[in-house]
Amino acid sequence: AIGLQTSSSPEGPWKDEGLVVKTREHDKLNAIDANPVLDAEGNPRMVYGSFFGGIYITPLDPLTGKLKESGYGKNIAARDRATEDGAVEGPYIVYNPMFRKYYLFVSYDSLFEDYNVRVARSDSITGPYVDMNGHDMADTSYLPQYEIGNKVLGGYRFSEGEGWVAPGHNSVLKDGADYYIVHHARGETDKSWPYLHVRKILWTAEGWPVVSPERYAGEKEQDIPKRLLSGNWERIVIRQEVDGQVEAEPLRLEDGGRATSGSLEGHWSFDGKRTLTMDWSDTSEGTKEELLLLPSWDWELGRHTLIFTGMNEKGISIWGKRISD
Known part of the structure; x- marks a missing residue:
């Protein structure tokens, strides 16, 4: 009632x-x-x-x-x-x-x-x-x-x-x-x-x-310098069919635009403001991801970091967090 x-x-x-x-x-x-x-x-x-x-x-x-x-x-x-x-x-x-x-x-x-x-x-x-x-x-x-x-x-x-x-x-x-x-x-x-x-x-x-992969800690949406993007990240694919937890996978963004994550290999590009685009070789989960960048607090490691959140062309949500250079 x-x-x-x-x-x-x-x-x-x-x-x-x-x-x-x-x-x-x-x-x-x-x-x-x-x-x-x-x-x-x-x-x-x-x-x-x-x-x-x-x-x-x-x-x-x-x-x-x-x-x-x-x-x-x-x-x-x-x-x-x-x-x-x-x-x-x-x-x-x-x-x-x-x-x-x-x-x-x-x-x-x-x-x-x-x-x-x-x-x-x-x-x-x-x-x-x-x-x-x-x-x-x-x-x-x-x-x-x-x-x-x-x-x-x-x-x-x-x-x-x-x-x-x-x-x-x-x-x-x-x-x-x-x-x-x-x-x-x-x-x-x-x-x-x-x-x-x-x-x-x-x-x-x-x-x-x-949705942000990290809990809110006062962060504001803002333009992100490109020099902060290359390095080691972790990537989470919020798959519809997975019951329970999804495990993060390593993601590497290189200065020249090359991207690798597990068996995936592709390229990344940046609009100079807040949007990171990933283009992967053909996968069953979709090949192109529109990812929005945001400064964030890393609750797992207790420090400042960058995160991204977005989705691919099939509507599957993609999360990421920068780990190191």
Whole structure:
């Protein structure tokens, strides 16, 4: 059940306004994880729903905060089975006026083991929400792990320091022109303890959100000198099909533009400002990566560093961190 309380101050006191929506055991959805959201014209809606039955959106009465229409609303995201490996929950919608798009963030899978965050976007707040490959998040014919949603956050581990598992159930904070993703995650050595993470969101030229591989530490977007790019990095590919952690792989950027990472060999180029482009020889995961550079705090090594975050032409998220010259 989702209820409503009101107050003239964020600190309270709060008045109980009663029930907004309730579901029962055999209903087609689960009435939790409420996210009230305004569309670009200021009209209030609520996106909600969890685990089985999918995600729904419904208009709210601006005077009462209750549902404006009877029923559950419109289904905008779903998966094909009501199990932990078929879960979709924790919806959050944000509007980006620069791209005139609505972005739906949802979490997949088990919050204890392999939670991950997927994103799709729409021209309308009520959908349809499609990923970079044009797949509708409400279409259950796609394989849930492999074929649906831009996976922007999942379990990972750099070569040194503790990694993280099951990051998810996010919110998005818009602070002026800056965007941040707020979510919980579990340390790999003791998954019983969840922690709060805040990470910077950057936006690709095509208007897709990508997430920093390091937790936020006050960094600002800025132009990066080219001389800082060559050297040894670590690269993480946030593969859709991987349950749990993804391990970092070595990445070497040479002064002449040559790039190597494991069995991959290719070239890198730089726009002179903030975008690093990787061109690899043909791989099944895509050959071209648009990567956004950002100064960052290295939480694993306790020092300043450079990171990149972006995606390839197939919508697979790519992370990186500079290690040494």
